[in-house]
Amino acid sequence: MSISLLAPLCALLYLAATGLQLLHLSQQHKQLYRSVFALGLLALASHTLIVWEMVFPGDGVDLGFFKVAALIALVINFACVTSLTRRPLQNLLIVLFPLSALTVLVATFAPDTTPLLRHLSGGMILHISSSILAYAVLTLAAIQASVLALQDHQLKNRHTRGIIQILPPLQLMEAMLFELLWIGVALLTIAIVSGVVFIEDIFTQSLVHKTSLTIAAWLLFSTLLWGHYQLGWRSKTAVRFTLVGFGLLMMAFFGSKLVLELILHRA
Numbered sequence: 001m002s003i004s005l006l007a008p009l010c011a012l013l014y015l016a017a018t019g020l021q022l023l024h025l026s027q028q029h030k031q032l033y034r035s036v037f038a039l040g041l042l043a044l045a046s047h048t049l050i051v052w053e054m055v056f057p058g059d060g061v062d063l064g065f066f067k068v069a070a071l072i073a074l075v076i077n078f079a080c081v082t083s084l085t086r087r088p089l090q091n092l093l094i095v096l097f098p099l100s101a102l103t104v105l106v107a108t109f110a111p112d113t114t115p116l117l118r119h120l121s122g123g124m125i126l127h128i129s130s131s132i133l134a135y136a137v138l139t140l141a142a143i144q145a146s147v148l149a150l151q152d153h154q155l156k157n158r159h160t161r162g163i164i165q166i167l168p169p170l171q172l173m174e175a176m177l178f179e180l181l182w183i184g185v186a187l188l189t190i191a192i193v194s195g196v197v198f199i200e201d202i203f204t205q206s207l208v209h210k211t212s213l214t215i216a217a218w219l220l221f222s223t224l225l226w227g228h229y230q231l232g233w234r235s236k237t238a239v240r241f242t243l244v245g246f247g248l249l250m251m252a253f254f255g256s257k258l259v260l261e262l263i264l265h266r267a
């Protein structure tokens with residue numbers, strides 16, 4: 001099956017899984033049902049085939065703006081689904097799956113934005129893969145922080161109905177956020193160090209904004225982790241630091257690619 005036919009099918013599978021999960025949430029069901037999991041796995045399988053064909057066309061690697069977005073969405077979904085074996089992250093699927101459907105469709109039908117990369121060294125592969133994994137995990141952390149903020153607000157205003165009834169306890173939600181942050185910061189550290197070592201001039205004009213914003217995000221996340229374990233920073237502070245850090249990280253990666261590939265390239 002061609003990608004142009006597989007992409008709409010993948011998007012439909014993601015949306016069907018989202019619809020079923022929303023239905024279960026409206027019925028106050030906390031667990032992840034097999035039907036949602038099965039549809040999600042089918043969507044992930046088709047998403048994997050699409051990304052493989054787009055990013056690895058055979059004679060190089062295509063890391064264009066839209067294709068990388070689809071790749072990161074895939075990694076995020078795999079990380080979330082894998083984590084479901086030990087943590088109740090199923091509520092994040094109602095955000096991740098529709099966004100994944102959108103990235104797959106756009107990446108499939110949007111024009112190419114950058115030439116293929118050839119002859120990548122092992123160090124560059126380490127830098128690229130650790131960067132993508134870091135963005136994926138920290139995206140999960142940002143979504144988790146948003147849900148945590150909503151839960152904290154509802155509890156403080158004594159709203160005990162609706163979504164608050166299907167979420168795990170606040171303490172567990174907070175623990176899951178910091179677990180994601182630890183993993184994400186570790187991966188981001190590897191990405192930064194490998195970039196310094198293997199990229200010839202990481203502060204060149206085309207990379208200086210990306211590098212500076214990434215380091216700023218790393219400092220924010222690291223400060224949050226230190227403050228949590230040394231000063232007892234909790235949910236509200238954690239949410240603010242996480243969302244600001246995530247914003248810096250997304251500007252660093254997608255902002256720089258947007259300018260270089262879609263604005264300056266066409267100017």
